[in-house]
Amino acid sequence: MASNNNLAVLQALDTARTQWYHVKAIVIAGMGFFTDAYDLFCITAVSKLLGRLYFYNPDKPSTPGKFQPNINNLVTGVALFGTLSGQLVFGWLGDKLGRKKVYGITLILMVICAICSGLSFGSTSESVIGTLCFFRFWLGFGIGGDYPLSATIMSEYANKKTRGAFIAAVFAMQGVGIIFAGLVSMILSAIFLKLYKRPSFKEDPIFSTPPQADYLWRIVLMFGALPALLTFYWRMKMPETGRYTALIEGNAKQAAADMGRVLDIKLEEEEDKLSQFKAANQYPLLSSEFYRRHGLHLIGTMTTWFLLDIAFYSQNLTQKDIFPAMNLTKKAADVSALEEVYDNSRAMFIVALLGTFPGYWFTVLFIEKIGRFTIQLVGFFMMSIFMLILGLKYQYLKDENKSLFAVLYGLTFFFANFGPNSTTFVLPAELFPTRLRSTCHALSAASGKAGAIIAAFVVQKFTLSGEASKIRRALIFLAFTNMLGFCFTFLVPETRGRSLEEISGEDGGGQNETQMAARRSVTMQGSDRLEAN
Secondary structure (H helix, E strand, C coil): CHHHHCCHHHHHHHHCCCCHHHHHHHHHHHHHHHHHHHHHHHHHHHHHHHHHHHCCCCCCCCCCCCCCHHHHHHHHHHHHHHHHHHHHHHHHHHHHCCHHHHHHHHHHHHHHHHHHHHCCCCCCHHHHHHHHHHHHHHHHHHHHHHHHHHHHHHHHHCCCCCHHHHHHHHHHHHHHHHHHHHHHHHHHHHHHHHHCCCCCCCCCCCCCCCCCHHHHHHHHHHCCHHHHHHHHHHHHHCCCCHHHHHHHCCCHHHHHHHHHHHHCCCCCCCHHHHHHHHHHCCCCCCCHHHHHHHHHHHHHHHHHHHHHHHHHCCHHHHHHHHHHHCCCCCCHHHCCHHHHHHHHHHHHHHHHHHHHHHHHHHHHHHHHHHCHHHHHHHHHHHHHHHHHHHHHCHHHHHHHCHHHHHHHHHHHHHHHHCCHHHHHHHCHHHHCCHHHHHHHHHHHHHHHHHHHHHHHHCHHHHHCCCCHHHHHHHHHHHHHHHHHHHHHHHHCCCCCCCCHHHHHCCCCCCCCHHHHHHHHHHHHHHHHHHHHC
8 A cells, every 4th residue: 555655755765775875874873872872871981080089078088089879860860851851852843844954953062062071160079060960961952862863864764674673773873882981981091090000099098099080081071072073074964854855845856856866766756646645644743633543652652661761771770789790890999090980981891792782783683573562572571580580689699699690680781772772762763654753752762761860860769778678679660660661562563564654654544553553463473473384
């Protein structure tokens, strides 16, 4: 049905063989996500250094300087508030003004705020941290815009056979960004250690933190501006997506010209058929028609992303135990400030490389074979199992079986990324109509960031006392949230192998989309079993 009713430009995009412009789009959008992840996670590597530099208390000479819990949460979590706000604002603007116009603004904002974060100024410790938080909020605001725009652009450029893998590949650059956040911090701290070797805090509290260390955290934060700058030119050279130009701007001639150029074929303009498309898809977000067609889908994408991020951003509940168990970090009093940055960066790098990174790329490899729905269900289920085991046997694993503790911890990261952390990004970019795609993705992503904020500011309080019983209860609670995510996954249909217009009903096939999607899912599973036999 979709092939008969669709515009020629949309059919060409859906059936195009994978070529250079696909690769370029993945790299351009992916480098944005690389930058996003680096900027969000690099603060973790240097937050303890900031505490040593700015919050050392001479009245407690035997204790290294450190943030108060509320200040630590603010420094590491303020960017999440900015990200949530930016997702909503830029997601809406992406549908109103166009993907390309807004795409460049987010990048400029990220570059400026990454540099300004490193230049944070003030005459007191509180003013320096306050300035840092101000710029990290706006850095998060720019990062937030990248979520809906990158996903939407990639989905609208891709062909229907590899669309899921391409969107997942863009998101997988988040894993690379986390690795580089640890790697850059580790390399820079190693250089500073060679230049400014200092005794441990226990040996000499005053000289264990050299004043030159103030440059280290600033350089780490400012480095995040570099990858964004490198891709700015190419981001500005990308044409507007053919789907937005045709279906939203109503310019079939321009859409045919733009996509014909990148596909290297001649396309018909089809102005008459375009007017039929637009007439059938004018319903707004807040309407009974949208709710009838996509209400359950939006509830599904928002709830699953929300529940996933509560668990995903809470996984560092056990980092203070798992890092020493893997002999990656030492007690703060046993190392100098620079050694502490090096140890924490190395731990972050190893966990990301072995636990986080592989899961992203397993999704890229298997999302078109297994499907989004199955990967998300399995991921939520396995995360529940591993977190439940960690919670029930927390004290035993931490004290008596540290290697198994490390394995279970790594597996929760793996199945988060070979699971809902990837698919919750992919599905909102495919399920909704072109005129609301960026907005609906933004609503889903912002719901996720609301879950991340709960993790950072509520769940993390369980670690303040260090009591094993509270951490156990938190892990069991996270296992429960994952099972809720498993249940809410049934509100979203499988999308693989279908055009965006067929999925969203823009081609005229959306009168009973939920039932049609269910029938297609059953049919596809049946055909898969026949092929296997």
